[in-house]
Amino acid sequence: MRAALIAAIKAVDLRIQRLQNKTIWLQNAQKKIENILSKLKLDEISEWTQKQRDLYKEYYQELMKVKSIITYYQRIKDITQKQANLIEEYERAWHLFQKDKHFNADELDYMQRVYSGILEESVKNIDQIFLILDSFTTQMSDLKRLEIIDAAADQIDSNYDDLALFNKQNVLLSLQRAKTSNDVNAVKKFYGIP
Structure with a gap:
């Protein structure tokens, strides 16, 4: 499941990088056109501009799509980073809980089911990001894209908060089960609690 999430995140980054490259190419082409326009005489500009608009209408529409993608890029990048943080936090906590002697097999099984639910929900959120990326090849309003993002x-954010709260509750449970002050100190050290 982790490999699938990492692959999904990498796929999003790869798509965005391709779109950035396309944007750069389109921006360079736009600069060339602007330079040509500045060299023409004023009386020729009007006629030439109309011809260029007709000729490059599709190009400009594509450029606007790519510019929109760049607008959403940072937000999408933040989302994928949060997803990566969620996975790292899950792995860190799960590794520690499995080694904690205060939890039995049934409790660890329950924890794994909760983690699976949180991770499955987070995968659905990444699927929504893919919907946004795919929407640039189909029609979708910017408002709808922003709503989905x-x-x-x-x-x-909710998945991450749920995971963090669940981890905190489990650490507190382990501390409550510690029988001696030495055991409490050992649990605190184990989980990195000051």
Whole structure:
């Protein structure tokens, strides 16, 4: 499951990098056109501009799509980073809980089911990001894209908060089960609690 999430995150980054390269190429082409325009006489500009608009109408539409993608890029990048943080936090905590002698096999099984649920929900959020990336090849309003991005971001934040709360509750449970002050100190050290 971790490999699938990492692959999904890498796929999002790869798509975005390709779109950035396309944007750079389109921006360079736009600069060339602007330089040509500045060299023409004023009376020729109007006629030539109309011809260029007709000729490059599709090009400009594509450029606007790519510019929109760049606008969303940082938000999408933040979402994928939050997803990566969620996975790292899960792995760190799960590794520690498995070694904690205060939890039995049934409790660890329960923890794994909770983690699986949180991770499955987070994968659905990444799927929403893919929907946004795919939407640039189909028709979708910018408002709809922003709604989907914001919803995915909110859900990933919620997933991360749920994971952090669940981890905190389990650490507190381990501390409560510690029988001696030495055991309490050992648990605190084990989880990095000052």
